[in-house]
Amino acid sequence: MAVTIKEIAKIANVSVCTVSRVINNTYPEKVSKGTRLRVLKVMKDLGYRPSIIARGLAKKKTSLLGLIVRDIMSSFYPEIIEGIEDEAKKFDYSLILCTTKGNPKEEAKYLRLLREKRVDGIILTPVINEQANIKLFEELKRDKIPLVFIAYYLKEFKGLYVVVDHKLGGYMATKHLIELGHKRIGYLGKENDIVGKERAKGYKQALFEYNIEFNKELIIKSGYSWKDGYYSMKRFLKTKNNRPTAIFAICDMTAWGAMQAIRQEGLKVPEDIAIVGFDDLGISSLMEVPLTTIAQPKYEMGKVAVTKLIKKIEHKNARGTILKPKLVIRKSSGDRRAF
Numbered sequence: 001m002a003v004t005i006k007e008i009a010k011i012a013n014v015s016v017c018t019v020s021r022v023i024n025n026t027y028p029e030k031v032s033k034g035t036r037l038r039v040l041k042v043m044k045d046l047g048y049r050p051s052i053i054a055r056g057l058a059k060k061k062t063s064l065l066g067l068i069v070r071d072i073m074s075s076f077y078p079e080i081i082e083g084i085e086d087e088a089k090k091f092d093y094s095l096i097l098c099t100t101k102g103n104p105k106e107e108a109k110y111l112r113l114l115r116e117k118r119v120d121g122i123i124l125t126p127v128i129n130e131q132a133n134i135k136l137f138e139e140l141k142r143d144k145i146p147l148v149f150i151a152y153y154l155k156e157f158k159g160l161y162v163v164v165d166h167k168l169g170g171y172m173a174t175k176h177l178i179e180l181g182h183k184r185i186g187y188l189g190k191e192n193d194i195v196g197k198e199r200a201k202g203y204k205q206a207l208f209e210y211n212i213e214f215n216k217e218l219i220i221k222s223g224y225s226w227k228d229g230y231y232s233m234k235r236f237l238k239t240k241n242n243r244p245t246a247i248f249a250i251c252d253m254t255a256w257g258a259m260q261a262i263r264q265e266g267l268k269v270p271e272d273i274a275i276v277g278f279d280d281l282g283i284s285s286l287m288e289v290p291l292t293t294i295a296q297p298k299y300e301m302g303k304v305a306v307t308k309l310i311k312k313i314e315h316k317n318a319r320g321t322i323l324k325p326k327l328v329i330r331k332s333s334g335d336r337r338a339f
Contacts, residue, residue, distance in 0.1 A: 003048045012042045065309065066114035066122040068098045068107065074253075075281040076298065077125075080150065083302025084123060091310055093120070104132040111136045114145075121146040121309040126154050146312035150305045151296075152195055153320070160312065161320040162305045166195055169294040169325040170202025173248045173276040176292070176327055178210045180335050182246040182274065186218040188232060188258055189250025196250055199278065203248055217241050222254050229257025237265050245273060246333070252277035252284050252293055259289065259332070270334025280328050290330035297323050 005019045012019070014035060021031050022039045031039075042048075065088055069077050081097070088095055096117060098110035104127045111133065114122055122140065126149055127133070137157045140147055146160070153161035177185050187203045190196030200219075207214050222232035229249060237243060249255035255277035259269050269275055269289050277284065280295030304321055311318040 003046045008039065008042050008046065008048060011046075012039045014039060062118050062120055063093050064117060064119045065093050065095050065306070066098065066110070066117070066119040066124075067095050068100060068110050068114075068122065068124045070100055070102050070125050070127070072097070072099050075283060076151075076279055076296075079298035080302040083299040084306055085302075087303040087306035091306070093306075093310075100127060102127055108133050108136055111140065115140065115143065119145065120313050121148070123148050123150050123305050123309060125149070125151045146309055148305050148309045148312075150301060155194065159320075160308050160318055162301050162308065163320075163322055164296045164301070164325050165322050166198035166325075167202040167205070169278055169296075170199035170248065171206045172202070172325065172327045173278065173294050174203045174206035175210075176329070176333060177246040177248065177274060177276060178206060178212065180246075180274065180333060182244075183212055184215075184218065184242065184244045185212075185246045185248060186220050186236070186244035187250075188220045188222045188229060188247050188254055190221065190223065191219070199248075199250055218244055220247075222250065222258075224251050224253055226253050226257040226260075229254035230261045231257075233258035233261035234264075237261065237267075243273070246270075247273060247275045249275060249277045252279045252281045252291060255291055255293070255332075256284075256287070259287075259291075270332055274334050275332045277332075278325075280326075285330065287332075289332050292330045292333035293328050295326045295328045297326070 005016055005023070009016045009019045018031055018035065019039055022036050067081070067084060069081070071077065072081070085095060096114060096119065100106040100110065107127050111122070122145060124147060134154070134157055137147060137159065149159060149161040151163060153163055174185060185207070187200055189199060191200045204214055220232050220236045222228045247258060249258055255275050259275055262269055262273050267273055275291065277291050277293040280293045284291040284293050301323060304323070308318045308321070
């Protein structure tokens with residue numbers, strides 16, 4: 001059976017209130033040094049470990065942060081998690097990590113779980129383009145549990161966020177391809193979610209600034225996975241449309257799939273079709289044709305999210321942050337002027 005503070009109090013010959021003060025370090029001036037050492041010795045002898053949740057109830061703080069991400073198997077999240085963990089340690093916070101696999105029901109389950117655990121705050125990569133849990137976000141707000149969106153955010157919910165400038169990234173990727181001599185540039189991705197819309201806006205802005213007519217036939221609908229990129233590119237290459245000389249893919253995973261489809265059609269990257277991705281995942285530099293991509297400052301994103309969350313926990317003012325992406329040039333974009 002678990003040791004109780006009543007048993008500790010009896011053996012140490014002090015009141016339950018005194019034991020509670022020692023455990024939670026409250027009113028230290030009311031507990032003498034000798035009494036404190038005696039209580040701590042009894043706790044150690046009995047193997048007593050105070051419940052984090054119980055201590056949190058007493059101090060109105062658990063020193064726990066909830067972290068909900070879409071998928072820890074993706075190489076996108078480890079750097080973000082590392083940044084979050086490193087920064088959280090500086091403030092003596094521990095993390096409870098949850099993954100949703102992009103499922104809004106899983107997201108709702110973990111939001112409720114973290115609320116029950118009385119975490120001091122939550123960092124969340126929301127399920128893209130889903131409003132199913134807006135009410136839950138509002139409930140957390142009413143319960144004074146701060147929430148910070150990371151990587152993506154929902155415009156429907158007014159809250160803190162730390163994201164990259166997706167529009168600027170799309171612009172930088174397309175501008176790079178234009179400056180290499182390309183005029184028929186395809187966009188491989190979505191336009192019906194917050195990320196896809198912004199990256200597509202950047203793509204269109206670059207075309208406009210360089211007086212290249214937008215052609216909706218060069219918008220190739222695709223999701224964010226390798227399979228999405230592969231099958232979308234396969235279908236597109238089999239159409240009668242004039243193929244693009246370059247592709248801006250919504251993310252690195254999509255770009256990898258597209259590159260495989262291009263090679264299977266007997267074409268070469270970048271000689272026949274150049275490609276630029278988005279995210280700068282670890283493996284992108286190690287591929288047979290290293291991928292030119294738009295890098296997100298993932299580690300910094302994690303650190304900034306924690307600092308904003310701590311500010312809210314401490315009832316200080318905090319605002320959303322948009323970080324700048326960076327163009328990382330590798331072989332996949334090539335130089336059309338060289339062919």
